[in-house]
Amino acid sequence: MRTYFRNVYRSLITILIGMRQTWRHLFTPSVTLQYPHEKWDLPVGTRQQLFVNIDDCIGCYKCARICPVDCIYIDTVKAKPDEDLGKASTGNPIRQHVVRFDIDMFKCCYCNFCTTVCPTDCIYMTDKYETSVYDRSNGIYHFSKYAPDYAAKLIVDEKEAEAAKAAARAAAKEKAMAAKKAKVAE
Amino acid sequence: MFNNIFKKQRYYFDSEGLLVVDMSPSSAVHYQEAVQAATQDAGFSGEDMVINFGPQHPSTHGVLRLEVVLEGELVKKVTPHLGYLHRNFEKHAEYIPYNEIVPYTDRLDYLAAMNMNLGYVLAVEKLLGLTELPERVEYIRVICAEFNRIASHLMAIGTFGLDAGAITPFLWAFRDREKILDLFEWLSGARMLYNYIWVGGVARDLPDGWVEKAKEFLDYFEPMMVEFNNLLTHNHIFIERTAHIGILPADVAINYAATGPVLRGSGVKWDLRRDQPYSIYDRFEFDIPVGEGMYGPVGSAFDRYWVRIREIEESVKILRQALDQIPEGDVFEAIPRKIRPPAGKEAYFRSEAPRGEIGFYIRSNGSDIPDRVKCRSSCFVNISLIDEISRGQLVADLVINIGSIDIVLGEVDR
Ligand code: SF4
Numbered sequence: 353m354r355t356y357f358r359n360v361y362r363s364l365i366t367i368l369i370g371m372r373q374t375w376r377h378l379f380t381p382s383v384t385l386q387y388p389h390e391k392w393d394l395p396v397g398t399r400q401q402l403f404v405n406i407d408d409c410i411g412c413y414k415c416a417r418i419c420p421v422d423c424i425y426i427d428t429v430k431a432k433p434d435e436d437l438g439k440a441s442t443g444n445p446i447r448q449h450v451v452r453f454d455i456d457m458f459k460c461c462y463c464n465f466c467t468t469v470c471p472t473d474c475i476y477m478t479d480k481y482e483t484s485v486y487d488r489s490n491g492i493y494h495f496s497k498y499a500p501d502y503a504a505k506l507i508v509d510e511k512e513a514e515a516a517k518a519a520a521r522a523a524a525k526e527k528a529m530a531a532k533k534a535k536v537a538e
Numbered sequence: 539m540f541n542n543i544f545k546k547q548r549y550y551f552d553s554e555g556l557l558v559v560d561m562s563p564s565s566a567v568h569y570q571e572a573v574q575a576a577t578q579d580a581g582f583s584g585e586d587m588v589i590n591f592g593p594q595h596p597s598t599h600g601v602l603r604l605e606v607v608l609e610g611e612l613v614k615k616v617t618p619h620l621g622y623l624h625r626n627f628e629k630h631a632e633y634i635p636y637n638e639i640v641p642y643t644d645r646l647d648y649l650a651a652m653n654m655n656l657g658y659v660l661a662v663e664k665l666l667g668l669t670e671l672p673e674r675v676e677y678i679r680v681i682c683a684e685f686n687r688i689a690s691h692l693m694a695i696g697t698f699g700l701d702a703g704a705i706t707p708f709l710w711a712f713r714d715r716e717k718i719l720d721l722f723e724w725l726s727g728a729r730m731l732y733n734y735i736w737v738g739g740v741a742r743d744l745p746d747g748w749v750e751k752a753k754e755f756l757d758y759f760e761p762m763m764v765e766f767n768n769l770l771t772h773n774h775i776f777i778e779r780t781a782h783i784g785i786l787p788a789d790v791a792i793n794y795a796a797t798g799p800v801l802r803g804s805g806v807k808w809d810l811r812r813d814q815p816y817s818i819y820d821r822f823e824f825d826i827p828v829g830e831g832m833y834g835p836v837g838s839a840f841d842r843y844w845v846r847i848r849e850i851e852e853s854v855k856i857l858r859q860a861l862d863q864i865p866e867g868d869v870f871e872a873i874p875r876k877i878r879p880p881a882g883k884e885a886y887f888r889s890e891a892p893r894g895e896i897g898f899y900i901r902s903n904g905s906d907i908p909d910r911v912k913c914r915s916s917c918f919v920n921i922s923l924i925d926e927i928s929r930g931q932l933v934a935d936l937v938i939n940i941g942s943i944d945i946v947l948g949e950v951d952r
């Protein structure tokens with residue numbers, strides 16, 4: 353019986369102590385932010401949506417290689433010897449056309465590795481985070497500056513050039529073989 | 539029904555076979571005693587009922603499925619079923635280079651990602667034989683780990699209160715945890731999955747003014763903890779609710795290899811930060827809180843909760859020392875360019891994460907990709923205790939027991 357009343361007494365007292373705390377907090381401003389209407393400030397260097405300044409990209413594949421989830425897709429076409437693609441703003445010469453630079457932001461785990469390895473600092477994280485889309489395919493961001501048909505043409509050109517080179521090499525080999533044979537026959 | 543009251547029996551079964559405990563003032567008995575009396579009584583009739591608790595259940599703290607055998611309201615047996623959040627960490631780690639595994643370790647215990655980073659990174663450093671790190675790196679690591687311990691324990695005690703029916707403390711704990719996450723976001727750019735501690739260093743140096751802001755936070759936080767204790771910890775109803783259930787004796791805890799607050803709640807003073815100091819923990823002064831059984835038997839759910847509360851205070855102590863002592867220096871100088879441990883070398887390293895010991899075993903095959911990575915997860919071990927501590931108790935206590943073990947399913951399933 354005594355325990356019972358002691359329990360009741362203690363419960364009441366401790367609840368009152370707690371209530372005093374909540375009562376005090378009633379008069380402090382609320383910490384809740386009404387999200388879509390109010391937004392908090394993001395610090396410098398926050399890690400949200402990726403962005404690539406493709407004019408500076410030298411197509412070195414470093415970012416694609418270090419990505420732990422392999423969500424950066426890059427295709428490059430070597431520039432022709434007489435072509436000058438200029439330099440990135442950091443001074444690194446650009447030697448290839450980056451015909452495809454896609455990032456699958458659904459696979460990205462926002463680990464920030466790609467931005468730390470980039471030699472020209474052209475891939476970086478922005479402070480944009482409201483990037484929901486209605487379709488999975490919209491989560492793949494295309495950064496290449498080449499129009500698809502021009503990119504396709506560049507790829508075909510490169511393939512043709514390579515094929516021509518290979519053919520030339522084969523022809524040269526054949527010639528050499530023929531010369532050898534001729535020598536042996538002599 | 540009247541018969542029972544006249545017989546002064548403290549419990550009886552109603553017409554549907556449910557256990558009813560007489561809580562009227564005249565009986566004046568602790569309901570737990572009544573429940574125990576009921577268990578001992580062999581007069582149980584009715585069949586066992588097997589119910590699935592989870593995987594989608596708000597009080598299982600994730601996607602845990604418990605197969606519970608019930609006899610009326612009493613739990614006879616609990617079998618945890620795992621694997622709903624299995625992401626293949628160990629196998630995946632065999633395909634990616636050492637440094638790229640760090641973001642995957644974030645996702646083990648996502649409430650204490652810094653501690654997971656630290657555990658893995660220290661294992662790799664042991665494998666590489668990398669012992670000389672810049673002082674500043676060591677201090678930053680300890681500061682991050684301790685801040686994350688506070689954040690993780692705040693989550694644990696908040697949700698524990700929620701399991702017992704207290705909603706306000708949960709929101710208060712989240713309010714303060716949010717401030718720590720803000721600090722981390724400023725530091726690393728991310729709020730939860732930091733990928734901050736790297737092999738041989740850290741990803742970024744502390745921003746200007748971070749140390750001052752961190753100290754400011756500690757000044758703000760300590761009074762908040764007092765308020766929190768007034769609100770929840772010293773609440774008599776909460777104590778009565780939790781101090782008599784989920785009893786875990788020390789020998790059982792040791793036999794099950796329980797670690798962290800679960801082990802310390804049973805009165806065993808074992809903390810790797812003190813007993814096997816890694817990083818620079820041997821330089822700081824702090825206590826190892828253990829369960830004292832203030833309101834009931836030692837090793838109760840309340841004791842585990844109490845250990846967490848006290849650990850937050852100890853972490854604040856460590857943080858104050860570390861933030862005062864932190865030296866200047868370059869944090870990137872020791873980051874190795876290539877991580878290629880010699881073939882066949884292996885290393886196991888364990889460290890104290892908020893939920894217990896996290897251990898990483900790594901074997902090298904000479905390339906930059908590990909041959910095998912094994913993660914010893916504390917939550918996985920601790921959840922196996924759920925049957926031991928909930929047997930013979932009510933279903934409502936089972937929920938509190940899960941909360942008192944404080945599991946994170948990301949780490950249980952890996
Ligand atoms: S942030 Fe990480 S996951 Fe995302 S694209 Fe960069 S390297 Fe890949």
Ligand code: SF4
Pocket residue numbers: 404408409410411412413414415416426469470471472473474475
């Ligand atoms: S690392 Fe930078 S420069 Fe190299 S391919 Fe990626 S974005 Fe382009």
